[in-house]
Amino acid sequence: MPKLTIDGIEVEAEAGMTIMQAADLVGIEIPRFCYHERLSIAGNCRMCLVEVKPGPPKPAAACALPVAEGMQVWTQSDLAKKARKGVMEFLLINHPLDCPICDQGGECDLQDQAMAFGSDHSRYVEHKRAVAEKHLGPLVKTAMTRCIHCTRCVRFITEVAGVPELGMIGRGEHAEITSYVEKALTSELSGNIVDLCPVGALTSAPYAFHARPWELHKVESIDVLDAVGSSIRVDARGNAVMRVLPRLNEDVNEEWLGDKSRHAVDGLRYQRLDRPYVREDGTLRPASWEEALRAVAGRLLATDADKVAALAGDMADAEAMVLLKDLMAAMGSPNLDCRQDGAALDPTDRAGYLFNPTIAGIEDADALLIVGSDPRWEAPILNARIRKRYLKGKFPIGVLGPRTDLTYKVQDLGNDPKTLEALAGGKHDFAKVLKEAERPLILVGMGALARPDGAAVMGWARRLAESVGAISDDWTGFAVLHTAAARVGGLEAGFVPGEGGRDTAAILDGAEKGDIQVVYLLGADEIDTARLGEAFVIYQGHHGDAGANRADVILPGAAYTEKNATYVNTEGRMQRTWLAVHPPGEVREDWKIIRALSAAIDKPLAQNTLDDVRARLAEVSPTFADANEGAVVPAAYKAGAGGTGGRLEAAPFASPVTNYYMTDPISRASRTMAACTDVYINGAGDGDSKKRTGTDG
Amino acid sequence: MTAAKTIPESDAADAPFAFNEASLAEARRILAKYPEGRERSAVLPLLDLAQRQHGWISRGVVEAVAELAKTPPIRVWEVVTFYTMYNQGRIGRHHVQICTNVSCWLRGADEIVRAAREVFGVEFGQTTDDGTATVSEVECLGACVNAPMVQIDDDYHEDLDYESAKALFHAIRQGHAVQAGSWAKRQCSAPAGERSTLTADPTTPEGGKWIAADSPAAGASAGGAK
Numbered sequence: 001m002p003k004l005t006i007d008g009i010e011v012e013a014e015a016g017m018t019i020m021q022a023a024d025l026v027g028i029e030i031p032r033f034c035y036h037e038r039l040s041i042a043g044n045c046r047m048c049l050v051e052v053k054p055g056p057p058k059p060a061a062a063c064a065l066p067v068a069e070g071m072q073v074w075t076q077s078d079l080a081k082k083a084r085k086g087v088m089e090f091l092l093i094n095h096p097l098d099c100p101i102c103d104q105g106g107e108c109d110l111q112d113q114a115m116a117f118g119s120d121h122s123r124y125v126e127h128k129r130a131v132a133e134k135h136l137g138p139l140v141k142t143a144m145t146r147c148i149h150c151t152r153c154v155r156f157i158t159e160v161a162g163v164p165e166l167g168m169i170g171r172g173e174h175a176e177i178t179s180y181v182e183k184a185l186t187s188e189l190s191g192n193i194v195d196l197c198p199v200g201a202l203t204s205a206p207y208a209f210h211a212r213p214w215e216l217h218k219v220e221s222i223d224v225l226d227a228v229g230s231s232i233r234v235d236a237r238g239n240a241v242m243r244v245l246p247r248l249n250e251d252v253n254e255e256w257l258g259d260k261s262r263h264a265v266d267g268l269r270y271q272r273l274d275r276p277y278v279r280e281d282g283t284l285r286p287a288s289w290e291e292a293l294r295a296v297a298g299r300l301l302a303t304d305a306d307k308v309a310a311l312a313g314d315m316a317d318a319e320a321m322v323l324l325k326d327l328m329a330a331m332g333s334p335n336l337d338c339r340q341d342g343a344a345l346d347p348t349d350r351a352g353y354l355f356n357p358t359i360a361g362i363e364d365a366d367a368l369l370i371v372g373s374d375p376r377w378e379a380p381i382l383n384a385r386i387r388k389r390y391l392k393g394k395f396p397i398g399v400l401g402p403r404t405d406l407t408y409k410v411q412d413l414g415n416d417p418k419t420l421e422a423l424a425g426g427k428h429d430f431a432k433v434l435k436e437a438e439r440p441l442i443l444v445g446m447g448a449l450a451r452p453d454g455a456a457v458m459g460w461a462r463r464l465a466e467s468v469g470a471i472s473d474d475w476t477g478f479a480v481l482h483t484a485a486a487r488v489g490g491l492e493a494g495f496v497p498g499e500g501g502r503d504t505a506a507i508l509d510g511a512e513k514g515d516i517q518v519v520y521l522l523g524a525d526e527i528d529t530a531r532l533g534e535a536f537v538i539y540q541g542h543h544g545d546a547g548a549n550r551a552d553v554i555l556p557g558a559a560y561t562e563k564n565a566t567y568v569n570t571e572g573r574m575q576r577t578w579l580a581v582h583p584p585g586e587v588r589e590d591w592k593i594i595r596a597l598s599a600a601i602d603k604p605l606a607q608n609t610l611d612d613v614r615a616r617l618a619e620v621s622p623t624f625a626d627a628n629e630g631a632v633v634p635a636a637y638k639a640g641a642g643g644t645g646g647r648l649e650a651a652p653f654a655s656p657v658t659n660y661y662m663t664d665p666i667s668r669a670s671r672t673m674a675a676c677t678d679v680y681i682n683g684a685g686d687g688d689s690k691k692r693t694g695t696d697g
Numbered sequence: 698m699t700a701a702k703t704i705p706e707s708d709a710a711d712a713p714f715a716f717n718e719a720s721l722a723e724a725r726r727i728l729a730k731y732p733e734g735r736e737r738s739a740v741l742p743l744l745d746l747a748q749r750q751h752g753w754i755s756r757g758v759v760e761a762v763a764e765l766a767k768t769p770p771i772r773v774w775e776v777v778t779f780y781t782m783y784n785q786g787r788i789g790r791h792h793v794q795i796c797t798n799v800s801c802w803l804r805g806a807d808e809i810v811r812a813a814r815e816v817f818g819v820e821f822g823q824t825t826d827d828g829t830a831t832v833s834e835v836e837c838l839g840a841c842v843n844a845p846m847v848q849i850d851d852d853y854h855e856d857l858d859y860e861s862a863k864a865l866f867h868a869i870r871q872g873h874a875v876q877a878g879s880w881a882k883r884q885c886s887a888p889a890g891e892r893s894t895l896t897a898d899p900t901t902p903e904g905g906k907w908i909a910a911d912s913p914a915a916g917a918s919a920g921g922a923k
Contacts, residue, residue, distance in 0.1 A: 158769075167771035
């Protein structure tokens, strides 16, 4: 543990730390552009120059110089100040003075540091260079003249995103950041390079010229577009969400965010259900809340309880689900299910449906088998964590599933579910790899569980985990990767069939045959609505998607940015969103709608406030206790609880996510996501966006 | 100097490239110098090899080298654009590189440039109509002692003036063989005329003065410089 002094303050740093890291320990801020704690060290911006003794009589780059015993560092000496001022002058030589029309203005590292460390005037009188814009896809807008060549974007795309497509070409004055052949970045994490860019060279294309940072009010919330539950900050102006940015959360998303979670928010403005509707003579007509609730109540009261069913969708919050569950119980109907994809998840066995090792725990694993999942599209943030572990080395990864180009090297085990039997029986080469590992991890996706033989797959996967020693006192190497933000919350809240009740498949069968006469869809859109038959359909949700299209009554509920709601991510981590903007029109929070409906059918629920509902949630499952917010309540793994596995079908696993950019009503309504779909899924439109006018029209 | 550019997509169709048998054998020999997993170290020699076969670095070359060096094409393209000696465009049969940096310029590089313009009839960066030669302007090639100089393909032609440069360029244009080295018939970078220093015999007391006193040679010379 070398001891050194920085600005006279004694610091005890770990061996191998750099001066910059040591300074961060004691809260001394050294300015920087290229250095980023999650990327490799480049040392090319020179902004972090400090005076160091002993050493050569010139300033040294704090980001790249390891600490040594007895080192003396000055960050505010005349030498250091003069060096930084000089570096800043060089950086500004070719940097345009276009801050007033630059989207980075107001949140620009260069702007801030030029104020703090730069000179008050420029001595540069030559022409500034201009650099052609680059085309990096529909999400990243470029203004490369502003680039200061810190190479953070290059390092992020290469190291974290794992798609080495960006580079710095040329040298000296002619250096430019570009992709190899100019085409859209094929990464689901490309939006992060906008955050990383310390200047305005890379800015968010969908957000271009929409708002200034000081006009926005910022609300810390949780993402619900996948089951990872990334921490986000919602930036809104007035009552419109302008953008979503990631928020630091070491346990979940570090400081990254997937492109869908970041850019699908424009979908919150389109296709919204902003008032109740009632179907009359085959068409939906706007109605008042009273009318709509009366129509629903009338129908519910006139139908036998066992002919009523409820399905919860992928973005339903736990509050609404627990109230709807209680309401169904009050009516006497056992037909409810939150697994609208029909995944074989046993609600009574928590360890059987959670990502037990936790996302951060992936870094502790030393072998991984992915079964029937495409983490790159189902949870890009989690995939980045797998890549992070992979880069540390000695991490064999086997994939038994639909996709193998996951940004890291994998052993392709094919896509035959029967391979699981061989693995569990120890008859497969990769079983040995898992057995030899100390902390093997078996990751099971929805592509493996949401199929007719899902229960058998679950059984075999658990047998495999148990047989290779993935379960021990300090390590539960069995992980279920969900695709829906609501799923775990629904299972925890008990939104599953009661005794003798129907599950999703049975509800749809019943509706088709006429045995189920009323179906309550709580934001459920990913079902085959054609199978709802003649049933009376109530849709509660925020977007005019599949469910609303088929509905007889629409009860408009709030989206995740418009309510304080509880979600549980795939790890079992209970997290809450915060209201960032008020719901549009006559939209109400979901739990209130159900509470009002309970009164309309004369079975009023006891919960009158959000606190009451949350107390009820905590009663149902300790996961929801206020004290557990943001934390994972670990589940005890019961060996053998998954059964022994049954007959596996030969059909290959297929991921439920066939288009990363459109998986839910919000992203389907988003124009940005439509543009991404065009470019990345349909391979079209890529050429058109090159035809820029240069006026940023 | 050619400015770096993003590699155009169409290049792939324009210039297909595959290492021929001889190059491939050489490439394997180069790759064998580096430990497994460090194939990327071979990018520079592999690019040189490919350029010798193909004349310039096309997208096809970048991709073939990237494959051999087990590295993403963008990493190879970064290298290509960093070094001016890799040609980013098609060139003629001969590459005439004229140094116009300070030493050569002081010694009359402008005259060499004039001679080139007259003989080849092209500007810097252009190729003659018949494809004989491409003329480029380069920075210092490290032969300042023999300035002004021109590099043609792998050879240096030094101590040029307008007349000799013209003769040299005519020979190139007409496909005649030319002798590399000093056109003033200097031996390497030895003085152009008579020696002006170190003229005395180093083994005599006079000549031995430049030998350090504690050198064994100092003792060997009679008396030395004590």
